[in-house]
Amino acid sequence: MPAQLSVNLNAVALLRNRRDLPWPSVTVLGRIALAAGAHGLTVHPRPDQRHTRFSDLPDIRALIDDEFPQAEFNIEGYPTDDFLALAEAAEPEQITLVPDDPEQPTSDHGWDFLAHRDMLKAKVARLTKTGARISLFCDPDASEEQLEAAKATGADRVELYTGPYGACHDDSAKAARELERLGKTAGMARAMGLGVNAGHDLTVANLPALARAIPTLAEVSIGHGLAADALEHGMAGTVRRYLKALQG
Structure with a gap:
């Protein structure tokens, strides 16, 4: 089965936030993406709300619950107490913890799991109580240790x-x-019983090779490239192109 596609709405929200206006709407674009076959929606609500706003989360939750109950809501962020409370209130199907400093423009590295194991264990234990699946951002060349x-x-x-x-x-x-190193890391993770997602700078052009290199890939979360393509092909057409690319 091809990996599932979660559409990251941050780029849509960033464009909206350039003006004090309600468009483009993250829920409208999210609805189009899900109707076109996307399996879920992803957001990264940073503390400064420079793209996804905290007020967007209930609207996206309601969109999925009311119109696309088979879809998943994935919320990612650095595990501060404020973020944990935000995620708990939104009741997502998946929570992805990233090691970003709040001032970073975007994610650019995975966790040092050895250094942060105890902290992450406590955060994961708390979030697991929500019933959400918990995912951790990981370097492409993570060691077995x-x-x-x-x-x-x-x-x-x-x-x-x-x-x-x-x-x-x-x-x-x-x-x-x-x-090659992504495939090696994915293989070790799967052998340990960890599911494997992937994300960052994925495109229609580079997805097929990734899907072939990681045949057990569960999900990809794509925002920037997908939003850029949507300016040319429309959101619905773009989602269909990405779904086709995931077939390898």
Whole structure:
């Protein structure tokens, strides 16, 4: 079965926030994405609310509950107490913990699971009570020792950071090397019983090779590239193109 597609709405929200106006609407674009076949919606509500706002979360939750009950809501963020409370209130199907500093423009590395194992274990234990699946952002070349520490937190999945792979859009040899290490890390994670997600700088062009390199890939979360393509192809057409690319 191809990996599921979760559409990250942050880029839509960032465009909306350039003006004090309600468009483009994250719920309208989310509805179009889900109607076109996307399996879920992702947001990263940062403390400064520079893209997804806290007030967006109930609206997205209601959209899924009322119109697309088979879809999943994925909320990602750094596990401060404020973020944990926000995630608990939104009742997402998946919560993805990332090691970002609040001032970072975007995610650019995975957790050091050995250094943060005890902290993450406590956060995962709290969030597991919500019934959500818990995923942890992971470097593409994580060692076996690092993955064992990730497993020890009690998380269900890791999300492989695919930024370095996405940066190889003009270098096929380097892309092949990045795919090899992503495949190796995914294989070790699966052998330990961890599900594998992936995200960052994924596109229609680079998704097929990723899907072939990680045949057990469960989900991809895509925002920037998908939103950029939607300007050309429309949201519905873009979602269909990404779903086709995931078939490898």
